[in-house]
Amino acid sequence: MPSNRQAGLARLYAASALACLLACAVPMPALAQDVSDMAATVPSGSQMLLAADTLVYNNDNQTVTAVGGVQIDYGGNRLVAQRVEYNRNTKRMVASGNVEVINSDGTKINSEHIDITDDFADGFVNALRVETIDKAYFAAESAERMGGVLTTFHNGVYTACEPCEDKPDKAPTWRVKARKIIWNGEKKTVRFENANFEFFGFPLAYLPAFEIADPTVKRKSGFLIPSIVYKSDLGVGVKVPYYFALSPTYDLTVTGTGYTKQGFLGEAEWRQRFNNGQYSLKIAGIQQRDPDAFLDTAGFPATSGHNINSGGVGDPNKFRGMMGTQGQFAINPRWNFGWDVLLQTDKNFSNTYSIDKYSSSVHQSSVYLTGLNGRNYFDLRAMHFEVQEDTPNSNISARSNQQPWVLPTLDYAYIPDVSVAGGQLSLNVNARVIHRDDLDQAFSTPYNSLTPTQRVRGIEGESGRLTAEAEWKRTFVTDGGLVLTPLLALQGDADYVNASSASLAAINEMALNPEINARDDMRSSFARYMATAGLEMRWPVLFSGANSSHVFEPMAQVFMRPNEQYVGGLAVPNEDAQSMVFDATTLFERDKFSGYDRVEGGSRANVGLRYSGSYGNGWGTNAIFGQSYQIGGENSFAAPDLVNVGAYSGLDTTKSDYVGLFGVNSPNGFAASVSGRFDEQSFEMRRGELKAAYTGLPVSLTAKYAFIQAQPLYGFTTDRHEVTLGASTHLAENWRVFGTGTYDLQESLLVSDGVGFAYNDSCFTYLMSYSQSRDLNTREVTQSIGFNLSFRTLGDFGSSSNALGTIQ
Numbered sequence: 001m002p003s004n005r006q007a008g009l010a011r012l013y014a015a016s017a018l019a020c021l022l023a024c025a026v027p028m029p030a031l032a033q034d035v036s037d038m039a040a041t042v043p044s045g046s047q048m049l050l051a052a053d054t055l056v057y058n059n060d061n062q063t064v065t066a067v068g069g070v071q072i073d074y075g076g077n078r079l080v081a082q083r084v085e086y087n088r089n090t091k092r093m094v095a096s097g098n099v100e101v102i103n104s105d106g107t108k109i110n111s112e113h114i115d116i117t118d119d120f121a122d123g124f125v126n127a128l129r130v131e132t133i134d135k136a137y138f139a140a141e142s143a144e145r146m147g148g149v150l151t152t153f154h155n156g157v158y159t160a161c162e163p164c165e166d167k168p169d170k171a172p173t174w175r176v177k178a179r180k181i182i183w184n185g186e187k188k189t190v191r192f193e194n195a196n197f198e199f200f201g202f203p204l205a206y207l208p209a210f211e212i213a214d215p216t217v218k219r220k221s222g223f224l225i226p227s228i229v230y231k232s233d234l235g236v237g238v239k240v241p242y243y244f245a246l247s248p249t250y251d252l253t254v255t256g257t258g259y260t261k262q263g264f265l266g267e268a269e270w271r272q273r274f275n276n277g278q279y280s281l282k283i284a285g286i287q288q289r290d291p292d293a294f295l296d297t298a299g300f301p302a303t304s305g306h307n308i309n310s311g312g313v314g315d316p317n318k319f320r321g322m323m324g325t326q327g328q329f330a331i332n333p334r335w336n337f338g339w340d341v342l343l344q345t346d347k348n349f350s351n352t353y354s355i356d357k358y359s360s361s362v363h364q365s366s367v368y369l370t371g372l373n374g375r376n377y378f379d380l381r382a383m384h385f386e387v388q389e390d391t392p393n394s395n396i397s398a399r400s401n402q403q404p405w406v407l408p409t410l411d412y413a414y415i416p417d418v419s420v421a422g423g424q425l426s427l428n429v430n431a432r433v434i435h436r437d438d439l440d441q442a443f444s445t446p447y448n449s450l451t452p453t454q455r456v457r458g459i460e461g462e463s464g465r466l467t468a469e470a471e472w473k474r475t476f477v478t479d480g481g482l483v484l485t486p487l488l489a490l491q492g493d494a495d496y497v498n499a500s501s502a503s504l505a506a507i508n509e510m511a512l513n514p515e516i517n518a519r520d521d522m523r524s525s526f527a528r529y530m531a532t533a534g535l536e537m538r539w540p541v542l543f544s545g546a547n548s549s550h551v552f553e554p555m556a557q558v559f560m561r562p563n564e565q566y567v568g569g570l571a572v573p574n575e576d577a578q579s580m581v582f583d584a585t586t587l588f589e590r591d592k593f594s595g596y597d598r599v600e601g602g603s604r605a606n607v608g609l610r611y612s613g614s615y616g617n618g619w620g621t622n623a624i625f626g627q628s629y630q631i632g633g634e635n636s637f638a639a640p641d642l643v644n645v646g647a648y649s650g651l652d653t654t655k656s657d658y659v660g661l662f663g664v665n666s667p668n669g670f671a672a673s674v675s676g677r678f679d680e681q682s683f684e685m686r687r688g689e690l691k692a693a694y695t696g697l698p699v700s701l702t703a704k705y706a707f708i709q710a711q712p713l714y715g716f717t718t719d720r721h722e723v724t725l726g727a728s729t730h731l732a733e734n735w736r737v738f739g740t741g742t743y744d745l746q747e748s749l750l751v752s753d754g755v756g757f758a759y760n761d762s763c764f765t766y767l768m769s770y771s772q773s774r775d776l777n778t779r780e781v782t783q784s785i786g787f788n789l790s791f792r793t794l795g796d797f798g799s800s801s802n803a804l805g806t807i808q
Contacts, residue, residue, distance in 0.1 A: 048074040052084075062088040070095070076104035081114075092117055106133030122146050136160045136793055138181065149185035156181040158192070160792040161763035171201030173764045174791060188214035212794060219245040224253075225795035229354065230785070233293045235260030249273050257353075263289040265353055277338075279327030284355050288318040320349045324358045339367040342386055347401075351388035362387055375415040382408040402440035404458060404575070407433050423474025430596050433464040434575055439502050442715065454513045454713065456570075456642040459503040459522075463573045465495045467596045481541070487534035487559075489590065491599060496525040497573060507570050507642065516640045516713075519569040526572075528565040530599045534558060534590065547616035557588060557606040560632070564601025567639040574598060574641045582650045583687070584624040584661035584675055593636075598645060602633030618667030627680065628656040648686075648711045655680045669696040685709075702726040721745035734761045747776060756786075765790040 053068030065085045066072075072079040072093075082097025094115050101109040101116070108131040116123030123145050130138035137160070140153035158181060161172035179194035195207045213220040221244050229237040241255040250272035257265040265286040272279060321344065328338035342358050342365050344350055350358040368381035383406040412429040440458035469491040476484045499507075499522055511520040540553040566572050576595030586592050587608055591600045608626020628651060635654070637646035650657030657680050663673035676688035690705040704724045710716055723745060728738035741753040754771030768787040774780065790796045 048072060064088070078102045079114075079116075107131070116145075135162055137163070138183075140181070151183040151185070153178075153181040153183070155179060158190070159763065160794075161761070171198065173761055174199050176207075183214070185214065188220055190214055219243075219248075219251060221245045225797050227797060229257070231352075234262050234353070237265075259289075261290050261293055263287060267355070274329070276331075277327065277329030279325065279329075280357075281323075281325045282355070282357065283321070283323045284350075284353065285319065285321030286353070288320060291318050320345050320352075322350050322355060322358065324350070324355070326357065334373045335369070335371045337369050341365045341367070344386075347386060348388045350386075359388070361389060374417070375413075377411070377413040379411045380408055382406060401438045402436065402458060404434045404436040407435060409433075420472060421474070423472050425470065425472045428469045428471075429467065430469075431464075431466045432576070433462070434458075434573075435462045436460055439500070439506060441506050454510045454516060455644055456503065456506050456510060457578065458575065459497070459507075459573050459642075460500040461503060462498045463496065463575070465493055465596065467491065467493045481539060483536075483538040483540070485536040485538075487532070487536065487590070489530075489532040489534070491530045492527070493529070493596070493599075494527045495572065497522060498524065499573075510642070511570060516644065518640045519571075521566075521569045521571045523566075523571050526566065528599070530561060530564070530601060532559050532561040532590065534560070536588075548613060550613040551611065553610040555588065555606075555608055555610055555626075557590075558603075558631075559590060559605075560603045561601055563634040564599050564636045564639070567601060567634060567636055570640070570642055572597060572641060574643050574645060578643045578645055580637075580645045580649045581687075582628075582656065582659065583677060584626070584659045587624065587626050587628065587659055592651065593645070598636065598641065601636045603631045605629045605631050619664065620666075621662070621664050623660070623662045625658070625660040627658050630654045630656075644713045647713045648709070650677050650680075650686060653680065657686055658683070669700075670694045698730040700728045718746055722751070734759050736760070744776065749774060749776065749779070751776070763792040 050066060050070070050072050052066035052070040054066070056065040056067070057063075058065070063085055065083070067083050070079075070081045070084045072084065079093070079095060079099070079101050081095035081099040084093055084095045086093045092115060094113075096113045099109075099111050099114045101114065103109075109125065109128055110131075111125045111128035113126045114123060114128075115125070125143045125145075126141070128138075128140055128143055132138075136158070138153055138156060138158055140156035143151060143153045143156070145151045157175055157177050159172045159175035161174065163172065164170045175198050176192055177196045177198060178192040180192075182189075182191040182193070184191070189211055190213075191209070191211045192207065193209050195210065196203050197205045197207060213222060222242070224241040224243055226238060226240045229239060231237075237257045237259040239255060239257040241253055244252040244254070246252060250270070252271075253269045255267040255269075257267070259265065263286060265284065267282065267284040269280060269282040322342065323344070324340075324342045326338075326340045328336060330336055342350065342363050349355075350363070351361060353359075363386040364383055365386065366381050366383045368379065370380075371378035385403040387403055410429065410431040412427075414427040416425055436458050437460065439460040440456070442455040442457060469489065471487065471489040473485055473487040476486075478484065504520075504522060507522055508520045510516060511518050534557060536555070536557045538553055538555045540551055543550045543552070574595075574597045577593045577598040579594045580592075582592060588606050593600055606626065606628045608624060611621070611623040613621040630653075635652065637649050637651035638653070639646065646652050650659070658678045659676070660678075661673065661675040663671070665671040670693070672690075672692040674688075674690045677686045678684065679686060685707065686709045688705075688707045691703070693702045694700060702725070706720075706722045706724075708716070708720045710719050721744070722742060724740070724742045726738070726740040728736060730736050735757070736759075737755075737757045739753075739755040742751045743749070744751050750772075752771065752773040754769060756767065756769030758767040759765070766787075766789050769785070771784050771786075773782045775782075788796060
């Protein structure tokens with residue numbers, strides 16, 4: 001009898017598993033799986049090899065009997081038994097006594113008695129067990145095989161769960177018991193008639209008839225497992241896909257989803273594979289039943305473009321759709337060409353309806369050519385970004401139209417295989433051409449001195465830049481262990497700008513801000529250069545103890561260079577160097593800007609100490625602490641640009657803020673780090689992060705605290721404090737419960753939280769989660785529920801995405 005614990009587990013699964021089974025209760029092929037059939041294949045001209053302890057020939061009855069340790073091999077098919085009698089008239093073999101047949105495809109058949117033809121094609125079996133090459137299992141009171149392709153199991157059982165080694169008679173996690181199981185090796189199907197689905201030994205559902213794909217085939221036409229989806233503005237949706245296996249190299253999947261609020265959504269995806277690559281084409285569309293569901297309480301679209309064709313109450317334009325294509329091809333072993341392109345009727349259709357491969361909040365459409373050969377790299381691509389946002393803030397939701405067309409961008413890197421003057425030479429080329437239809441700005445219009453958020457993140461119009469950079473460095477080690485690395489670098493740019501009148505007006509207005517104090521001198525074209533001569537000095541010192549070793553490495557860098565050209569004005573668009581984070585990881589960078597549109601100028605020194613330690617018990621530690629100094633010329637980080645990238649960086653003073661990092665890790669799964677930036681005078685924390693994690697059994701934990709001081713020029717007028725905690729624990733061998741939460745200390749708001757539980761073994765996975773998120777401005781709560789059941793070889797069922805799928 002099953003245990004009480006098993007009964008409890010079964011009841012926990014029953015609600016969601018029953019829905020899956022009912023969806024499969026109609027005759028339909030399911031997902032193609034990986035199992036082999038019993039149909040043996042014998043190459044022409046094969047000879048039968050027989051070995052046994054004793055052979056008895058009966059010429060009167062035309063029989064040959066092999067007794068004791070019988071082994072027969074015929075065309076890769078093997079039979080082992082205690083006794084085999086072969087009738088030369090009927091060409092049948094009757095095997096008995098621990099019989100095992102291993103077909104050429106790896107399928108194993110075990111029984112006490114088998115009656116089979118000498119070509120292994122037809123036969124009758126009593127009390128048999130079948131184990132396929134991919135660990136799927138059949139058992140039956142009896143079975144018969146006809147024509148080498150059709151096997152019928154009587155009172156059979158099917159499962160993909162491996163038997164328990166300690167308790168072989170224990171019921172598997174799931175199994176299908178059927179009055180008849182018909183395995184068709186020609187049609188590649190397995191059909192169950194008068195079947196019961198059992199879960200942990202308990203009958204869960206009666207299935208009059210259903211059919212799955214023969215798991216020997218990877219691809220077979222038929223219905224795939226349906227799924228359920230839910231969104232507040234769409235309603236409940238049932239998604240049913242049908243797969244067309246048109247050829248070994250191309251296929252088509254058609255999916256229909258019926259939503260209770262919006263009607264029928266149709267999708268179709270074509271995929272084709274070639275010797276050197278593959279591509280796909282997807283289309284989707286819906287004639288919305290209730291476009292007004294996307295309107296807010298004031299009757300306006302909930303997002304600018306969330307449903308552009310349904311802009312107001314009663315708007316007759318209800319159709320929304322998309323077309324997307326992806327592909328990648330290997331031109332040769334070094335060169336690849338590919339694309340990922342999305343076209344849609346409005347900016348948020350694919351995200352709203354969760355179109356697979358195109359539903360991300362920011363989708364990058366691109367066409368690219370890449371090459372890699374040794375230490376040489378080439379990348380040429382055209383790009384456009386679809387910002388698929390769902391927010392009532394019109395200033396934010398308009399960002400989709402402000403995204404530029406990048407036509408194109410080029411990156412080329414070359415490092416010669418031979419040394420140059422005893423050192424390493426590296427060459428880099430970067431070019432980009434950008435077109436933007438709408439001005440991307442972040443400030444109040446007209447200028448308000450009480451709201452000093454003044455940024456032009458992207459100009460309306462075109463801009464282009466070509467950059468070439470060469471760097472040479474060589475390392476010397478003195479007798480005293482001092483490591484010296486001289487460095488020479490030269491960078492040159494050629495730029496052009498064609499800004500609209502609206503962009504020039506925004507730049508003029510930005511220049512009025514006394515906090516920025518800059519000139520509005522946007523230029524149509526210009527050229528600039530930057531030459532650098534540098535020296536890096538490191539002195540690693542090793543201290544060893546009985547059970548530990550420590551390396552202390554004082555380090556200093558000096559870079560001599562002229563001032564950054566066109567600095568202190570608003571002449572240069574900044575498209576690729578808008579991110580500016582100064583911390584311990586960037587302390588020793590030669591140029592701390594993140595892109596090419598800004599170039600660090602003026603002479604600078606970076607000074608710090610690096611440390612690493614290792615201990616006999618497996619623990620390890622590492623640390624960095626230091627400061628940067630502007631020792632000559634004009635400080636590029638103190639000079640504004642269109643996005644105020646140097647503001648609050650900690651580098652905008654002669655002596656930078658202090659930066660530090662300390663980390664520790666252990667062999668038992670624990671790791672932690674703390675990093676921060678501190679005011680160079682008061683040592684007040686400007687930015688900090690604390691992370692800790694433990695991964696082990698039965699508990700895994702993660703914790704993170706982040707702090708960023710107020711940044712008024714960026715629109716953050718108060719400090720930001722945020723804590724994120726996550727935990728996962730194994731309650732039993734296969735059970736796991738997990739949860740996460742993020743709390744904004746400044747706003748006293750639980751930004752997001754969620755919990756979930758999961759079960760996982762070799763043949764079944766169950767996962768359910770519940771999560772909430774809250775808008776910082778409106779405090780509006782969004783809830784989501786996700787669940788998924790996966791039966792190995794049968795298919796998956798549940799929501800299309802799990803609410804907490806990233807929690808481990």
